[in-house]
Amino acid sequence: MLKKLLSGVTAAACACSMVLMPGSDVVKSVPAAADAPDSYHDDWLHVNENAEVVDMYGNPVWMTGVNWFGYNVGSQVFDGVWSANMHNCLDIIADHGFNLLRVPMSTEIILQWKNHEPDPILKVNPYENPELVKTFDENGTPIEYMYSFDIWNKAVEWCRENGVKIMMDIHCATTNAAGHNYPLWYDDNYSTDDWLEALSWFCEQYKDDDTVIAIDLKNEPHGKPEEGKFAKWDDSTDLNNWKYAAERGAMACLEQNPNLLIMIEGIECYPDFARGADWTTPAVDYAHYGEPSKVFGAWWGGNLRGVKDNPVDIGKYNSQIVYSPHDYGPLVYEQSWFHLEGKKPNYTSYKFDTQSLLDEYWYDAWAYLVEEHRYPLLMGEWGGFVDEVNDPSGANTQWLTLLRDYMKEKRIHHTFWCFNENSSDTGGLMYDNFQKWDDEKYEFVKPSLWQDENGKFISLDHKVKLGKAGNGISLSDYYSGSHEVEPITVTADYGDANCDGKVDIADAVLIRQYLADPKKHALTEAGKANADCADSGKGITEADALAIEMVVVGKIKTTDLPTT
Structure with a gap:
């Protein structure tokens, strides 16, 4: 267990404090309080070499939030403000321990704000939200509402007061309740350039306010090749290549604010290249119906297989990348890995557990990124019914339980879907x-949700406690006490330097490339542990490559690794 101490933010009398870095005996100097950034610039987050999201002092954090939609569907505000007080709703979110708010928006509404175009509609109950009305007449009838962008900025202000951070999500190009069904980040109304313009403008607006700490570039890129419009992931510059678009989108954000975390979702379909598939191969091949598909399917936005061979590369900003899949249960769609029998929702049987979900879907689609310590993950959407009326068989509840517990174990960041009551399938x-x-x-x-050993909810803000109910603490509160933090542990699969699940000559080649140029041919943390397979514990040397070659030619077995 690792003890970590943070006092530089709160102890003005201390000239300098020391923080023990994860997995190391090295201590890091923390600036004195007088030298620390102000309260609008001290909460930016980054990714360290262990694929952990950390604060400016290197302390690991856990983003555990919730979604609240409305800006993407045409309400021009959060849904529910038509009947409830917006400020009170944000208080409720904070008081229940959610430290991050994911807010779906559209390219359209952001460009509307940029161009100061009037609101086409505004679903605000003025009597429940008098603070969102500019003027009333003498009879108390609202005459003029606040502009929707000004209302949004009130939400940012109230989140800041509550210690809640914000992640803006481009949910769709055109504002529409069904906009998420369109597969790409551009459509007939808004181009890729429009999307980039919206991202750039939004990030510039909040570059000096660390309430907005992250951008989800696009919700659920998806589509199948046979559908004509679909998102792909490769090293091309094709218009529908999501990997290429994500690099452009990330740069549009980071050129305005280099401190933002950039959430990058996956796609839906990825070809099984080993079986001869390519980006023209149909996901459902009716000419060979009944045979195993040559395309790996996934939930929309949930397929991150492409990262293994073609990770998003934004150069010096790679430390801001967090990959963000979505995952749902059988009540949303009856995926094969649930092994369901009977009719929805009254399934007569279902057969899945954590290991089967990993084996049949999770691991290759997204979990390998955390299992192999390549990148941090944020599960951008997960949620569903857990009551007996909507889930009489318990299948959905079992899936939710397994995913929840797996995310806790692996410290996967997440934003629950959702605060809204008007999500029909969840x-x-x-x-x-x-x-x-x-x-x-x-x-x-x-x-x-992120809590200390006393059940106090932990904010992502160094100074502001989470919520107003007295059950939250600030990030500095947490790290100024003697809180034990679970270090990341790496289980070695000796010899598998490239983490592809097998030991072969490619691993020996990669080790030699790494020894020659470790920056150009970097190994993941898991890869480093795997590569140290000769005299394990002495670091990576030529002897490790030679040991792997002995496996390849049959002189020793993989079970003989590590050699001594």
């Missing part, structure tokens, strides 16, 4: 027209 944390809180669902989600 439900939300509110009900009765946004007037009541769903305690049953919340008690299910609560164990996955």
